[in-house]
Amino acid sequence: MSRLPAFSRHCALPWLSALLVVVASPADADGLFTLKSENDIYSGGSDGHYTNGLEATWSFQTSPEHWLNDLADRLPGWSSGELDGGAYRLSHQIYTPLDIGEEALDVSDRPYAGVLLGGVSLFDSTPHDDWRRLRTLNLDAGIVGPAAGGETIQRELHHVLDSEKPRGWQYQLHNEPILNLSYETAWIGREHLNGLEVEYGPNLGFALGNLYTYGSVGGGVRLGENLSRSFGIPSIAPAQGGRSFFLPDQGFGWYAFAALKGRYMAHNLLLDGNTFEDSHSVDREEWVGDALVGVAFNWDRWQLSVTHAWRTKEFREQPESDSFGSLSLAFWY
Template identity: 65%
Template sequence: MKAFSFVVRGAFASAFAAMWVASMSMPASAEGLLTFKSENDNYSAGDDGHYTNGVEVSWAFIPPDQHWLRDLADTAPGWSANGLDGVAYRFTHQMYTPDNIEVARLIENDRPYAGVLMGGISLFDSERHTGWRKARSLTLDAGIVGPASGADFLQREFHRWIGSDKPEGWDYQLDNEPLLNLAYRSAWIAQRELNGYEVELGPSAGFALGNLYTYAATGLGVRFGENLERSFGIPSIAPSQGGRSTFLPGQGVGWYAFAAVEGRYMAHNLLLDGNTFEDSHSVNRREWVGDALVGAAFTWNQWQLTYTYAWRTDEFKEQARHDQFGSLSLSLWF
């Protein structure tokens, strides 16, 4: 509980710090949504291992007519500058470890140590029809995996600060390797009313291509709550990239609950398969992986707080049990 308390307080301290820094650097005319997302196994019943920590800071906004992301949309097949209803910049840092971090040797039958540092951009568009809508996202990420991500230093120092177990195996982490990944997702969402509340339900499909992840995915999601028209989307969980979860400001108090399932055919996962051009630790990746998500979002004027619980099937053949972790997102309109 002591470690959990430090994680939560640290996450929200970082959230307010990130928001303050961003607000000081933005022009007075800026209007957009700043989101700080923290993913950690301490937010659920999970152990301190596998996907152990992730932090993402994003800035989403509607681009003006003369903006380079609108030009980019015009060059992307099937996209157009006029169709954009939002874009986002994103910064991500993630840590992956085996289950037992106190062992100072290579654990061959558990996942490699790995740190990921990425920056990305996302394009969003949607089509509204009577009773349903279609939403799409296109995301490009670039970054690095390996010691240059700083994950080993951050985990060691954080564990020293909270008096937790010292991670001993980072000498066996994946080597430095540049990352480039493209992801696409489309969802078809039906809208209904149920006993005075609103319900959104629909399937989704997507894919990712790159040296970090290559996969095809399909899923089904549902949202239930009040005034769903003023909010949008179910939060994404790694490895999904650039998912859209937003809301309209100045609408008072609101809420919604959500649940989703997704299945992926994983053709490549650098974090399990090991480095592309160097010999490194690797495990036997499972090709079929599934996620189940449940959570809730609470909105108050310019603010939104979201919690997501994630349950994931085994990602590699040597894995002793499935993984579970949680995600906390804090968003603020400027």
């Protein structure tokens, strides 16, 4: 296995620090900063498969001179006049087999992989009489492999927590640059129920790139107070940059949510293995489904959301479905 020892062991944290400065730059006034943690420990699951994810997002309204307006004008079906906002995003993810204490390669379980991504998103919303359409376009670039630092981060974290030492990272995916485009559109209706508001509707989407290529269909529902102050259901990987937004300085609000999503996975680098080199891989399931439930609380300039996710088997020899959780904290700068 070809590796870049010095680079792979030490580059991830400087990348994260430098890109976080870009993501959290105050150049875009009145931005919403969101820090999201995804981990199987939140759901009581084992330390395997999608074992950890961390995402930082800076969402903002775009001024007329912002470069995202020029980008929107160049894209088919988009325009700066309809652009509702944008976001910068930085994420890191770690994937492992179930038995991280096994030194030998388990060919029946998923590969070790670290993923480091930086991305940009465009948002627009089109209001109608009693419903609205929301659209999100995401472009992500990054790297998978030793350069993403997954091995170093997991080893050091487990050392600090005195947890089981992962022993199979020598079989992780090789370094490979990533470029991925994803799009989702949702149609949202609103009703009132016993003094509460209800939002619901279907969504369609797709992703195209060497990390993921898929088509998706799903639907979601939110139930709570003052839903017009917020919109969006927190996303879970492989979805990138789902918009979960709220208006600041409007007191306390809350909502509960549930969602279902199905994907036809035409390609998943993290299961199919490297594109240009031989690497460990497993037989991917083509149809994968997610179920999400959770709750979000807004107060003044802060929002806290908690999500629990169940996912069907992603590869053929996977013994059972996975579950993991997500915690998200957002605040207006």
